Each structure stands twice: as C-alpha cells, then as structure tokens.
Amino acid sequence: MIELQHVAMSYGGGDLLRDMSLQVAPGSFHFLTGPSGAGKTTFLKLCYAELLPSAGHLSLFGQDVRQMGRDEIARIRQRIGVVHQDCQFLDHLSLEENVALPLSVNRRTADPGELRELLAWVGLKRQAQSLPPQLSGGERQRAALARAVMMSPDVILADEPTGNLDWEMSLRLLSLLVELNRMGKTVMIATHDLNLIRQAKAQVSARVLRIANRQLHLAGADL
Amino acid sequence: MRAVLTFFSSERSTADRVVPPTGFTARLTLFTAAAMAFLAVFALALSLATGRLAERWSDSLARSATIRISAAPDQMDAQVAAVLEVLKTTPGVASSRVMSDDEMKGLLKPWFGPDLPVDALPLPKLIAVTETSAGVDADGLRLRLQAEAPGAIFDDHTRWRRPLVAAAERIRMLGLMSLLLIFGAMAGMITLAAQAALAANGQVIAALRLVGARDAFIARAFVRRFTTRGLIGATAGMVLGMIAVAFLPSADAAGAFLTGLGFSGAAWLWPLIIPPIAAMVAFGSTRFAALRMLRRIR
Structure with missing residues (x-):
C-alpha cells in the first residue's frame, strides 16, 4: 500500500530523514514514535503526498508519488483518511457537514442513516449540529476520525491523535482505531505516548517504528 | 464553454x-x-x-456640394445658366438647384437680422448640388467651371469635413x-x-x-x-x-x-x-x- 525505498526528505538545509525503506502491508497496524521534532509528521505527510521525497522512491497504492498529478493526489486522499493533531475543520459548517465533507467534495451526498451511525460510533450524535469551535479537544479528535473514515478508506494515518486528550479519552480513541483495524483497515499512528502503544499491543498485533538519528528503525517486539 | x-x-x-x-x-x-x-x-x-x-x-455631407457664383450683376444670369449646363452633363450629379432669394435671406438672417434688403445687395448666387452615391470628380468639375463660368467656385465641403470625420473617428x-x-x-x-x-x-x-x-x-x-x-x-x-x-x-x-x-x-x-x-x-x-x-x- 505504502512503499518506501531509500526515501530521504530535506527542507532545504540537510536531510531531516534519510534512507528510509518500509513496506506497509494492507491490514497492518503501525505505531510511529520518536522524540519531538524527529520527523514523525513529515513522515506521515510523505505518506499522503503532502510532501514529496527529496530522494528515493515512494509509491502509494502502487503509484509513484512523483508521477502523480494534482487530481490523482486528490483521488489517493479519498483512500487515505488523515487525522491531524490540529484537526482542520470548516468552522462555518456543522459537525455533521464537516464529517460528510469528503463525500460532498466529490459531489456525493452522505446517506443520513450512515452518517448518524458514524457519529454515534464516535459518540458525537448529540453534537451533530454544533459548529467545530464549540467542540472540546476530544470531540474534535473523534470528529476528525469520523471524517477520516467517511470515505471508507484503506489506510488511516493519525498524527498524535491523543495529544490533547486525557487518558480515558485516549483509550476510547485507540479502541476506535483498533476496531477499524479489525475491519481490515491499515492504521498508522504517530505518537510519543508509550503507554498508548503498550495499551494497543494488548489488543492488536502492532509494529512499532521509531525515528531516531534521522532514520527509520523497526523497534523490537517489546518495548 | x-x-x-x-x-x-x-x-x-x-x-x-x-x-x-x-x-x-x-x-x-x-x-x-x-x-x-x-x-x-x-x-x-x-x-x-x-x-x-x-x-x-x-455620408450626408459627402453627397452635397455648393457652387458659389460671384459675378457682375449683368453677367450673373449668364454664368448661372452656364454652370447649370455644365452640371447637367457632369457624371455623378443627381440634381442641382439655384437657391432662391428667400432661402438666401433665411441663411443670412442669423447674421444680419430679418430686415435685410437682399435685392439691394450684390450677393453671390448659390447652387446646391446633390451628388449620386458614385460622387463627382471634383477636380474635373472645377476645371470645366473655370472654363465656362470663371466666377463659379465649387465647394464639396471636403476641406472642413475631413478633419471633423477624423476627429470623430479618433x-x-x-x-x-x-x-x-x-x-x-x-x-x-x-x-x-x-x-x-x-x-x-x-x-x-x-x-x-x-x-x-x-x-x-x-x-x-x-x-x-x-x-x-x-x-x-x-x-x-x-x-x-x-x-x-x-x-x-x-x-x-x-x-x-x-x-x-x-x-x-x-x-x-x-x-x-x-x-x-x-x-x-x-x-x-x-x-x-x-x-x-x-x-x-x-
């Protein structure tokens, strides 16, 4: 699904990441960890083609990212759900409309029943008509997750999804992601919260990737 | 589209x-x-x-022209007749007409007032010429007029019409x-x-x-x-x-x-x-x- 061969990434002066090779298999569950500023967000951005690698070969769903046009990137993103740390919503649209946005930008309307079900699954049924600025941090993260899975994507990338959440809410979000993985989705979560990783390992067979010294390492089976 | x-x-x-x-x-x-x-x-x-x-x-001014005849009173009628004869045989002239004294009076009124004794003045005679769309060969006509009626001056208005048209077009x-x-x-x-x-x-x-x-x-x-x-x-x-x-x-x-x-x-x-x-x-x-x-x- 996502394949990296000797990928490097630099922002002008010097490589931030280099020589990364990885194959993300369908249905796998990955954690991406490492100190702040190590490049976790950059790595995820490479995975949904917001950034292009400065060297090496990166392919998404078998397509070379360098060969992709803008419309192809848009199409790829319908198959990759992204949950940002600071979720970007359209503040003038209701939560319900925001969650249905991936459909409406493709000129499709969400099935009201399915939309209600999705909101119930993330526990936001009552807030359906609220505007994003009225939501709490946890509610926003769950709304972002709902939006990410709206198109029933093959891959879900989450960047510090529990960064602003208390432990209880973090577990709840994690269990939603584990549930998605059980439904066959590929999940990758960038986090520095080792407790969260331990918690997840009890529920699902997760692999842990660590970014250190500008390189990607596969961490040992036990932390 | x-x-x-x-x-x-x-x-x-x-x-x-x-x-x-x-x-x-x-x-x-x-x-x-x-x-x-x-x-x-x-x-x-x-x-x-x-x-x-x-x-x-x-367009409309191009179709009209004026012939002004200044001559001694005793020669006036002869010259007018000569000019009319020339116009009759000139290709491109649709019609021509000698302006009457009343018309002259009307033209002069704005400058001299209504009580002008037109008869007493040695006014030139004016002949209004209407051209066909093909137009008149102005230079040829001038030459012929010079020969037949030396006191006649052909004015096809080009002289002052041309800059006006140019200005309007600009x-x-x-x-x-x-x-x-x-x-x-x-x-x-x-x-x-x-x-x-x-x-x-x-x-x-x-x-x-x-x-x-x-x-x-x-x-x-x-x-x-x-x-x-x-x-x-x-x-x-x-x-x-x-x-x-x-x-x-x-x-x-x-x-x-x-x-x-x-x-x-x-x-x-x-x-x-x-x-x-x-x-x-x-x-x-x-x-x-x-x-x-x-x-x-x-």
Missing part, C-alpha cells in the same frame, strides 16, 4: 457552502463591477454617438479603448479581491485538499461566487448608466448637425452585453487567481 455551463447548473449547495461567506470582498466586487459597468455604458454611448456622427458627416477609437481599459481594470480588481478571499481561506482550502477535493471543485466554489457578484454588480451598474444616459439633455434641439451622447433605437440593446462580459471577466480572473493559488497547496 463547457466549464461555464456546468458551472451554473448543478450542485449549487455544496460547492457554495464550503467557502465561508465573506461580507467585505463580496461588497467590494459588487461595487467594482457596478462602477465599471456604469462607466462602460458611457464609453459605449460615446463610441456609438461619435460613430453616428462620423457617419453622418462623411474619439470613437478612444471610446472603444476605454471599454477595453474598463474591463481590464475590472479584471485586475476582481483578481485582487479573489486573491484576498483565497488567502483568507487558506485553511479551508488546505482542509478541502486533505479530504480529497480536486482543484476544479475548490476553484469552482470561489469562481461561482465572484462570477455571480460580477454579473449582479454589472447589471446594476448598467441599469443606472442607461438611466443616466436616457436623462441626458437632448442635443438635437440645437441642430441636427451635432448628435447627442446617447443611444438611439436598437442601439439601446448594446449596453445589455456589458453584464455578460463582466461575468466572463470575473469568471476568467477568479479562475486564474484560484488555480494559481492552488498550485501552492498540495
């Missing part, structure tokens, strides 16, 4: 709603479009009026150029307004790209707004401009020679093309601004 058609037809709600409503740029665009359309109406009126004027001068060109400049300025201002709106909505655009929106969808959301505003504003400006032109004081009373700045007859339909052109200008400039901006956001 297809882009224009699909643009007005479907899915009004979603594409429109993804962009937050903006009061300021909306009003700015409306005002710009209205002001430019208002000015365009006048530029158009100017072009059409001077066009009419040039046509009238070059003014018309300036009017058309003003139209181009007006639409160009409008394109510039709408591009700026669209750019401001796009920059203010950078986060919206990034969010839309993140959930897989194609450029065409995002651009359309903005383009539709600005096109609609351009159309509405220009329509309002056009209506106001036409009302203003309609209430211009008429210049026809001063004489048929000058033509009023305004539209006549079917020319009133011309301003109606201003709003569609304004809408197209708004469409093009917003689309240009949007696609250029989108290239920076992956």
